[in-house]
Amino acid sequence: MSQNPAGEAAARPTPGPAVESVTPDYTAADRFASWKARWGIGRLGCRIKPGLYALGTPSAASRVFASANYRLSFDALRRNLKGLDAWLLVLDTKGINVWCAAGKGAFGTLELTRSILGTGLEKLVSHRNITLPQLGAPGVSAHRVKAYTGFSVTYGPARAEDIPEFLRLGATTPEMRGVRFGIMERLVLAPVQLVIFGKYLVPASLLLYFSGLKADAALTAGALLAGGLVLPALLPWLPGRSFSVKGALAGLAVTAVLAPFLGLDAYQLAARAPICAAAASFIAMDFTGASTYTSLSGVKKEMRAALPAQALSLLAGLAMLALKRFL
Amino acid sequence: MxxxxxxxxxxxxxxxxxxxxxxxxxxxxxxxxxxxxxxxxxxxxxxxxxxxxxxxxxxxxxxxxxTKGVGCAQAVIKGFLRGTEPDCGCGDDTSCC
Incomplete structure (x- = not known):
C-alpha cells in the first residue's frame, strides 16, 4: 500500500457499514464452489451480494473495478488484484457472468448508473473513473454513463488475469482484448453441455442397455460424447464452419470407432449412423452458445439448414430400422 | 488460430x-x-x-x-417456441452460459 501524506489520511473515508471487506485469497471452499458452478450444481448459490466492496484498505484515490454478481466473475477479479487496494463495485446481474449479462443488458448502462449512484461512490473516491471488464462493453454505453454519473469508463482487459499487466501499462494491448477460445477454454465448458443433454441421453442409454440393446446403448452414449466432448475438444480441426456439420462428422467418427465392438452387420450399422450423426449434430449446434465467436445471424442461417437435415437424417435411420424389422 | x-x-x-x-x-x-x-x-x-x-x-x-444478438442455438429455439426474440434464458432461475 502506498504511503498517504498526513493531510490526506485524515480526509480518507472510513468504509461505512455498507462497504464489506473482501480478500484476494482463493481458498479450497472457493475452488469447490467454482467446480460446482462448472457442473451446473446449485448455480443459484453462485450469487455474490451486489454492492460496494473494499479490497485491502482502499483510499479515495484507489481504483474502482466493476464486476458481475456471479461468483466466477467476482473471484476472477479479486484474485487478480493481489496486493492492491481497490474498490470493487458488484452490479446486480442476477448471478449471471459479465459477458452473458452484458448481452442481455443486465450488466448495462442503467445498472451501472444505479449502482454508482446507489452506493454513494462519488463520496468515497476523489477521482471520477471506473474500470470495467472489456466483456461488459456490449451492455454498457460509456458516454451515457459519463453523462448520467460523471464517471468515465475505462475498459480493462477481457480476462481478469491480464489485469496486473494492464495496470502496469496503463492500457490494454490487442492481445488483452481478444477472447481466447483455446482447448482449455473449450473443455471447461464441456461439462455443462454434457449435463444438459445427459439428462435425457444417459437414462435413454441405460434403458436401452437393460432392454438388451447394448449396441444402441453404446451409440446413444457415443452421440452424447461426440457432440458434448469431441466437438469442444476438436473444434478447430473438425471440417466445416458450421457446428452442426462438425458435430455430424464427430458423430460419424464415433460410430466408426465403436463399430468393431457393436457386433452389427453393415445394414444395421448404416441405419444407426445417420441417427447418431443427427443427435451429435444437434448437441454440437448447442455449443454455438458456449463459443466465443458465433453471431446470431450466423446461427440462424446455420439452423435453417441444419434442423431439417438433422430431422431427415434421423427419419432416414429410423425408416431403415423399421424396414428391416417389418418387411 | x-x-x-x-x-x-x-x-x-x-x-x-x-x-x-x-x-x-x-x-x-x-x-x-x-x-x-x-x-x-x-x-x-x-x-x-x-x-x-x-x-x-x-x-x-x-x-x-x-443488430445485436447472442449466437446461441438454444436461444434461437427458445425464442422460436415462445414466439419472442432469441433469448438464452439466462434468467432468474437458470443459466446457460
Whole structure:
C-alpha cells in the first residue's frame, strides 16, 4: 500500500457499514464452489451480494473495478488484484457472468448508473473513473454513463488475469482484448453441455442397455460424447464452419470407432449412423452458445439448414430400422 | 488460430462520414474487427464479427450499427417456441452460459 501524506489520511473515508471487506485469497471452499458452478450444481448459490466492496484498505484515490454478481466473475477479479487496494463495485446481474449479462443488458448502462449512484461512490473516491471488464462493453454505453454519473469508463482487459499487466501499462494491448477460445477454454465448458443433454441421453442409454440393446446403448452414449466432448475438444480441426456439420462428422467418427465392438452387420450399422450423426449434430449446434465467436445471424442461417437435415437424417435411420424389422 | 464462423452474414455497418476516430470500437471489440487508419475507423474483416454490439453501444457519434444478438442455438429455439426474440434464458432461475 502506498504511503498517504498526513493531510490526506485524515480526509480518507472510513468504509461505512455498507462497504464489506473482501480478500484476494482463493481458498479450497472457493475452488469447490467454482467446480460446482462448472457442473451446473446449485448455480443459484453462485450469487455474490451486489454492492460496494473494499479490497485491502482502499483510499479515495484507489481504483474502482466493476464486476458481475456471479461468483466466477467476482473471484476472477479479486484474485487478480493481489496486493492492491481497490474498490470493487458488484452490479446486480442476477448471478449471471459479465459477458452473458452484458448481452442481455443486465450488466448495462442503467445498472451501472444505479449502482454508482446507489452506493454513494462519488463520496468515497476523489477521482471520477471506473474500470470495467472489456466483456461488459456490449451492455454498457460509456458516454451515457459519463453523462448520467460523471464517471468515465475505462475498459480493462477481457480476462481478469491480464489485469496486473494492464495496470502496469496503463492500457490494454490487442492481445488483452481478444477472447481466447483455446482447448482449455473449450473443455471447461464441456461439462455443462454434457449435463444438459445427459439428462435425457444417459437414462435413454441405460434403458436401452437393460432392454438388451447394448449396441444402441453404446451409440446413444457415443452421440452424447461426440457432440458434448469431441466437438469442444476438436473444434478447430473438425471440417466445416458450421457446428452442426462438425458435430455430424464427430458423430460419424464415433460410430466408426465403436463399430468393431457393436457386433452389427453393415445394414444395421448404416441405419444407426445417420441417427447418431443427427443427435451429435444437434448437441454440437448447442455449443454455438458456449463459443466465443458465433453471431446470431450466423446461427440462424446455420439452423435453417441444419434442423431439417438433422430431422431427415434421423427419419432416414429410423425408416431403415423399421424396414428391416417389418418387411 | 482464429476461429471464424459463417461468412457474409454479419449485420455490422460503419458510416465512415460520422466517425470521429475516437477508437472506442477498437478498444471494446473482442474480435479485432476495427483498426484506426488516418483518423477513421476501418472494418478489417466483417466475417470476424460476432454481433455482440459493444462497438455500437460505445460509439458516441453513432457511426457503427449492428443488430445485436447472442449466437446461441438454444436461444434461437427458445425464442422460436415462445414466439419472442432469441433469448438464452439466462434468467432468474437458470443459466446457460
Amino acid at each position: 482464429t476461429l471464424k464462423y459463417l461468412p457474409g452474414v454479419a449485420t455490422l455497418k460503419l458510416a465512415t462520414a460520422r466517425c470521429t476516430g475516437c477508437g472506442m470500437c477498437v478498444k471494446v471489440c473482442p474480435r479485432a474487427v476495427f483498426v484506426i487508419k488516418e483518423g477513421k475507423a476501418v472494418v478489417t474483416d466483417a466475417d470476424l464479427c460476432m454481433e455482440c454490439g459493444a462497438c455500437a453501444m460505445n460509439c458516441a457519434p453513432e457511426a457503427v450499427t449492428v
